[in-house]
Amino acid sequence: xxxxxxxxxxxxxxxxxxxxxxxxxxxxxxxxxxxxxxxxxxxxxxxxxxxxxxxxxxxxxxxxxxxxxxxxxxxxxxxxxxxxxxxxxxxxxxxxxxxxxxxxxxxxxxxxxxxxxxxxxxxxxxxxxxxxxxxxxxxxxxxxxxxxxxxxxxxxxxxxxxxxxxxxxxxxxxxxxxxxxxxxxxxxxxxxxxxxxxxxxxxxxxxxxxxxxxxxxxxxxxxxxxxxxxxxxxxxxxxxxxxxxxxxxxxxxxxxxxxxxxxxxxxxxxxxxxxxxxxxxxxxxxxxxxxxxxxxxxxxxxxxxxxxxxxxxxxxxxxxxxxxxxxxxxxxxxxxxxxxxxxxxxxxxxxxxxxxxxxxxxxxxxxxxxxxxxxxxxxxxxxx
Amino acid sequence: xxxxxxxxxxxxxxxxxxxxxxxxxxxxxxxxxxxxxxxxxxxxxxxxxxxxxxxxxxxxxxxxxxxxxxxxxxxxxxxxxxxxxxxxxxxxxxxxxxxxxxxxxxxxxxxxxxxxxxxxxxxxxxxxxxxxxxxxxxxxxxxxxxxxxxxxxxxxxxxxxxxxxxxxxxxxxxxxxxxxxxxxxxxxxxxxxxxxxxxxxxxxxxxxxxxxxxxxxxxxxxxxxxxxxxxxxxxxxxxxxxxxxxxxxxxxxxxxxxxxxxxxxxxxxxxxxxxxxxxxxxxxxxxxxxxxxxxxxxx
Ligand SMILES: Cc1ncc(C[n+]2csc(CCOP(=O)(O)OP(=O)(O)O)c2C)c(N)n1
Ligand code: SF4
Ligand SMILES: [Mg+2]
Numbered sequence: 200x201x202x203x204x205x206x207x208x209x210x211x212x213x214x215x216x217x218x219x220x221x222x223x224x225x226x227x228x229x230x231x232x233x234x235x236x237x238x239x240x241x242x243x244x245x246x247x248x249x250x251x252x253x254x255x256x257x258x259x260x261x262x263x264x265x266x267x268x269x270x271x272x273x274x275x276x277x278x279x280x281x282x283x284x285x286x287x288x289x290x291x292x293x294x295x296x297x298x299x300x301x302x303x304x305x306x307x308x309x310x311x312x313x314x315x316x317x318x319x320x321x322x323x324x325x326x327x328x329x330x331x332x333x334x335x336x337x338x339x340x341x342x343x344x345x346x347x348x349x350x351x352x353x354x355x356x357x358x359x360x361x362x363x364x365x366x367x368x369x370x371x372x373x374x375x376x377x378x379x380x381x382x383x384x385x386x387x388x389x390x391x392x393x394x395x396x397x398x399x400x401x402x403x404x405x406x407x408x409x410x411x412x413x414x415x416x417x418x419x420x421x422x423x424x425x426x427x428x429x430x431x432x433x434x435x436x437x438x439x440x441x442x443x444x445x446x447x448x449x450x451x452x453x454x455x456x457x458x459x460x461x462x463x464x465x466x467x468x469x470x471x472x473x474x475x476x477x478x479x480x481x482x483x484x485x486x487x488x489x490x491x492x493x494x495x496x497x498x499x500x501x502x503x504x505x506x507x508x509x510x511x512x513x514x515x516x517x518x519x520x521x522x523x524x525x526x527x528x529x530x531x532x533x534x535x536x537x538x539x540x541x542x543x544x545x546x547x548x549x550x551x552x553x554x555x556x557x558x559x560x561x562x563x564x565x566x567x568x569x570x571x572x573x574x575x576x577x578x579x580x581x582x583x
Numbered sequence: 584x585x586x587x588x589x590x591x592x593x594x595x596x597x598x599x600x601x602x603x604x605x606x607x608x609x610x611x612x613x614x615x616x617x618x619x620x621x622x623x624x625x626x627x628x629x630x631x632x633x634x635x636x637x638x639x640x641x642x643x644x645x646x647x648x649x650x651x652x653x654x655x656x657x658x659x660x661x662x663x664x665x666x667x668x669x670x671x672x673x674x675x676x677x678x679x680x681x682x683x684x685x686x687x688x689x690x691x692x693x694x695x696x697x698x699x700x701x702x703x704x705x706x707x708x709x710x711x712x713x714x715x716x717x718x719x720x721x722x723x724x725x726x727x728x729x730x731x732x733x734x735x736x737x738x739x740x741x742x743x744x745x746x747x748x749x750x751x752x753x754x755x756x757x758x759x760x761x762x763x764x765x766x767x768x769x770x771x772x773x774x775x776x777x778x779x780x781x782x783x784x785x786x787x788x789x790x791x792x793x794x795x796x797x798x799x800x801x802x803x804x805x806x807x808x809x810x811x812x813x814x815x816x817x818x819x820x821x822x823x824x825x826x827x828x829x830x831x832x833x834x835x836x837x838x839x840x841x842x843x844x845x846x847x848x849x850x851x852x853x854x855x856x857x858x859x860x861x862x863x864x865x866x867x868x869x870x871x872x873x874x875x876x877x878x879x880x881x882x
Contacts, residue, residue, distance in 0.1 A: 220665075221657060221664060223657060223660075248664070249660035249663060253656070258650065258652075258656070258686070261653035262660070263657055264657060265621070265657030267657070267661075268644055268657075269662055270661060273657070397643075397658065398669075399617045399619065401642075402616075402643070403642055403643075404637035404639050404643045404644075406622075407634040408634065409633075409634040410634070
């Protein structure tokens with residue numbers, strides 16, 4: 200049913216429809232509205248879950264790990280400092296192959312303290328073994344949760360997923376969102392069938408320690424599962440499209456790329472701004488397009504190569520920076536396009552919530568044309 | 584003890600005479616097989632689960648050094664949702680319990696999960712090479728509280744964790760020792776049959792870390808009780824219920840002098856001041872818990 204909902208509430212509705220049995224989360228701006236909504240649903244018997252009111256994000260994800268290992272579908276949500284506090288547990292959850300789904304309401308990391316949006320938090324955990332999906336709008340944020348559980352729990356994958364959507368820009372914005380019915384989601388997402396669980400009738404040791412004789416193989420297996428997740432994502436996305444009419448089967452999604460000479464690459468809500476700027480530039484006769492990255496992990500290198508085969512210049516918009524190096528997305532795109540003639544330039548922008556408008560996107564197109572890039576964009580030089 | 588099916592198997596890699604290994608065996612005897620064990624990083628985890636071998640015949644999970652209580656919270660919630668009835672029992676080292684895991688433990692106890700948290704207390708971080716913890720006793724020589732020209736070892740007394748967890752509203756709190764196996768078993772049985780959260784702190788001498796021969800583990804454990812440096816007691820809803828009495832309390836020297844971690848107190852000569860302070864700790868314990876059977880009541 201179409202409803203006008205705040206992004207956080209749309210996501211909370213999606214989570215409810217996924218029927219998690221255990222929810223453990225700790226409040227942090229701008230994620231709070233999600234966990235408050237879920238707490239209300241539990242209080243009103245609209246969500247039949249154990250809601251563990253933990254004392255920290257570190258315990259939130261640890262409790263999720265325990266509940267998942269005992270055989271339950273679990274859910275958490277966090278952002279920024281909370282995600283940073285979970286760092287150690289994140290690696291553990293992936294290493295123990297627990298298909299936990301966690302929403303990230305993307306926010307900057309301190310210092311300085313900043314509650315506004317960029318994507319430094321989840322990007323900084325790109326190596327943890329989690330799948331990472333980024334939503335452009337609240338409909339996509341909603342739908343990616345259904346897909347996330349399906350992909351995570353698929354026995355070919357068995358990895359946790361972060362569904363990332365931009366803090367405030369999406370979490371606190373009201374948009375019309377189609378919330379599927381419970382019957383429809385039940386048909387799409389069957390109950391969780393775990394593989395190895397803690398069960399006194401079939402005792403098993405989980406989380407043992409591995410010597411150099413075994414450790415590498417565990418890491419290899421996770422990497423393989425990440426790679427298998429690509430086809431599972433495409434499969435599940437196609438199934439979702441068939442049932443719900445919205446297609447997320449691509450790890451990447453192109454916009455007006457067909458005859459494009461220049462392309463933008465971006466993740467998350469900024470893609471909406473880029474689309475509009477592209478329409479304006481197209482009207483001015485510029486052959487520009489957009490390639491949106493929906494799945495940052497697994498990273499869609501082949502898909503990016505295929506999608507950009509016709510372009511000669513690429514501008515990568517990074518809402519993060521590996522300080523002392525470049526933006527994470529630009530680095531990986533450059534790796535994906537290695538050996539091609541395509542000129543890839545990175546632009547660090549929108550950190551800590553700095554606004555980006557269509558005019559900015561057009562200005563970046565101008566820089567790219569001149570061959571200027573690999574730089575911060577939109578700095579207030581007067582305060583430096 | 585008679586030969587019977589053990590839920591904690593032999594063939595693990597603990598040192599000879601390892602108190603914590605004995606604790607694990609006794610704890611599982613008490614819990615029975617309808618139990619899920621949550622472990623912390625440390626000696627016990629390492630010596631019992633080198634992949635692909637495990638000594639645990641009950642379901643067992645290890646995540647991190649400091650999150651066992653939170654993992655257990657999640658397991659308990661999941662079992663509740665599934666209407667399953669396994670006991671959820673954390674078995675964790677003193678470092679994991681007294682120090683780095685305090686946040687998770689405090690949260691789990693305040694929330695009132697039905698779990699039993701057992702600390703096997705070998706009074707230091709043994710797995711990483713005998714560094715001090717908040718459970719290390721006063722004056723013990725460890726690699727991070729070394730005795731030296733201007734140090735007599737660990738400068739602080741042991742943290743009173745049972746009191747801290749009782750103050751959290753723990754249902755059942757007890758201390759026990761591997762040197763008194765039947766008492767330990769009874770306490771663990773009482774804990775798992777009582778709606779939690781419950782806490783048991785088990786004195787578990789470590790031959791390697793404390794510096795005594797592996798054949799003396801039980802003897803050292805007994806001396807801790809007989810000198811009053813360790814007191815076995817039970818608390819229900821915050822009230823001390825039962826205390827193990829001592830007929831003729833021995834001087835602390837009997838306990839200290841058999842362990843290398845206190846050797847510096849006897850070299851070159853007996854350190855009268857420091858040993859008097861340790862004796863005062865034992866005397867205070869005795870008074871607080873009324874363990875002395877042969878005290879002459881002063882009027
Ligand atoms: C976050 C973190 N910090 C430090 C360590 C290193 N470490 C592993 S086990 C351990 C000490 C364990 O001490 P305790 O809990 O007393 O168990 P024991 O080894 O004595 O049985 C330490 C410091 C770790 N694994 N994780
Ligand atoms: S160091 Fe101590 S606790 Fe660790 S295995 Fe050896 S005796 Fe046991
Ligand atoms: Mg220890």
